[in-house]
Amino acid sequence: MSFPLINSIASWFLKKRFHQMELFLKYPAEVQTEVLNHLLSRSSATELGKRYGFSEINSYEKFADRVPIVRYEDIEPMIERSRQGESNIFWPTPIKWFAKSSGTTNAKSKFIPVSTESLEDCHFKAGKDMLSLYFNNNEESKLFDGKSLRLGGSKELYQSNQTFFGDLSAIIIDNMPFWAEMSSTPSNKVSLMSEWERKLSAIVQETVNENVTSLAGVPSWMLVLLNRVLEDTGKTNLFEIWDNLEVYFHGGVSFNPYKEQYQRLLPRQSFRYYEIYNASEGFFAIQDRNDSDELLLMLDYGIFYEFIPMDTYGSPNEKVLPVWEVELDKNYAMVITTNAGLWRYLIGDTVRFTSKAPYRIKVTGRTKHHINVFGEELIIENAEEALKRACQATGAEIVDYTAGPVFMEGKNKGGHEWIIEFRKMPESLDTFCHEMDLALQSVNSDYEAKRYNNMTLNRPILHLGRKNLFYDWLKKYDKLGGQHKIPRLSSNRHYLEELLKMNDQ
Secondary structure, eight states: OOHHHHHHHHHHHHHHHHHHHHHHHHOHHHHHHHHHHHHHHHTTTSHHHHHHTGGGOOSHHHHHHHSOOBOHHHHHHHHHHHHTTOOSSSSSSOOOEEEEEOTTTOSSOEEEEEOHHHIIIIIIHHHHHHHHHHHHHOTTOOGGGSEEEEOOOSOOOEEETTEEEEOHHHHHHHTOOHHHHHTEESOHHHHTOSOHHHHHHHHHHHHTTSOEEEEEEOHHHHHHHHHHHHHHHTOSSGGGTOTTOOEEEEOSSOSGGGHHHHHHHSOOTTOEEEEEEEETTEEEEEOOSTTOOOEEEOOOSSEEEEEEETTTTTSTTOOOEEGGGOOTTOEEEEEEEETTSOOSEEEEEEEEEEEETTEEEEEEEESSSEEOSSSOOEEHHHHHHHHHHHHHHHTOEEEEEEEEEEOOBTTBOBEEEEEEEEEEOOSOHHHHHHHHHHHHHHHOHHHHHHHGGGSSBOOOEEEEOOTTHHHHHHHHTTOOSTTOOOOOBOSSSHHHHHHHHHHTO
C-alpha cells in the first residue's frame, strides 16, 4: 500500500473520529458518569466488585462512599496474584501484560496492569486521537507520506508464568496494529533493544535514510538521540536530514527546559510541537490546538477521573471531586479508575485546570515531588518556569537538575540546594542563581514570603553538575531511555546527596 493512499485513508478516518470527540466536549459529566457505570457493571462479579458491592452502586456519591482511595502499595498483593495467573480479581478479563515502572518516587518496581481493553480503548485510541487533533488543525499535513521516528523504552518483554512484563512502550510495540507499524521507524527489533547506547547507534543507522515526518518520545531522551544523529551525520540541523519533518509529539517531562535547544535543531517557524500526557496507568490528555500549552482531558477512554485539592491532600479534611466539580487554577492530585482494574488509584501526578469548557489541564508535578519543608509549597511547575526565566536572562541551557531542602540547624535558617548540569553555561553562576531565586519569588507567593528578608529561607545554594552527571546516575540504576526521569524536587535530601557525592567522584 502506497504512503499517499495510507495518508488519504488515515485522514478520512481520523477526521471522522474528531466528530465523535464532540460528544464528551459537549456533555462531559454525562460521558464520565457513563464510563463509571460501565466499569462498575463490567467488574461487578470480580473479587473486588463483590467486596464493595459494585452491582448496588447507582451514583457517584455511593461509589465514592464505598470504594477507598488507594496507592500502589495498597493493591500490590492483588497485582502479584494476578501476575501469578489468577483471574477476575479486579478486572473481569485476563490481564496478560504488566507495565513495569520504577516510578519516580521510589526505587521499588511497580507492575501496572494493562488489559486488552486499556490497550484498545485507551492507548491505541489515544494514538489515533492525537493524530486526529493534529490533522484537524493542520489539514495540509503530509504526515503519512513518511514515517514517525518513535523513541520508546529500552526493555524487552519478559515472561513470568502466563503473563508478560516490561516497559509500556514495549507492550504497545508488541501489540501495535499493522498500519502503525508500517508508518513507524526504527523497526520493532531495534525499538526493543535493551542496551541503550547500542540502541542509539542502531536507531541512527536505520532512520537517517528514511523520510521521517514526525518525532515521538520523551524530550530529554529524544534530545540525546537527535544530537547523536547530527554528530554522526555531520549536519547542522535536522531538516538537512529529514526535510519533510513537521511535528514532534512529546510527553513524560516538562518541555520548557528543552524548548530552545529543539528550536536550534529544528529552525523552522512552521515546525509544530504537540504535547501528550500518558503513563503506564493510561493515556489522559492531548494538546488539541496548535501552539498551545494546555492539554485536552480525554473523557471517553474507559477512565473515570477524580481530583483531590492539594490544599486538603493527606489531611483529615481531604476532599475528592469528580471532574464536573473542579475549579480553575487550583492544584489537584489526580485519582483514576480504569478499564485495567485500577480503582480510585492515586497516580501521583498533580494537575491544574485552565478551562472547563472543554476541560483542559496543565501537568504541574508529582504529589511527592515538591519541596514543602518550610511551608513554601514549591512545585515542579514553579521550578520549570523559574529555570526557563533564568536561562533566558543568562543565555544558559540546562540538561538536568534536582533540588532538595537545607534543614534548619540551631540558629541557621533553612534553604534550598540545587544541582544543575548545563549544556551551555551561564557567564556567571551567581547571576543565574539570583535570577532563578527572583523568578521563584515571582511565581510562588509562599516561597516569596519565606524569602522576604531571608526570614525563613536563605538564598538558594547552587552546585554546578559535571558533564553526564545525571546520565551516569540513571545508568547506575539501569534507568537509561524510555520514560525514566530524574526526580526534580524532594522534601528530603536523598537524591541530592547521592548526586552531590557522584559529582565529586
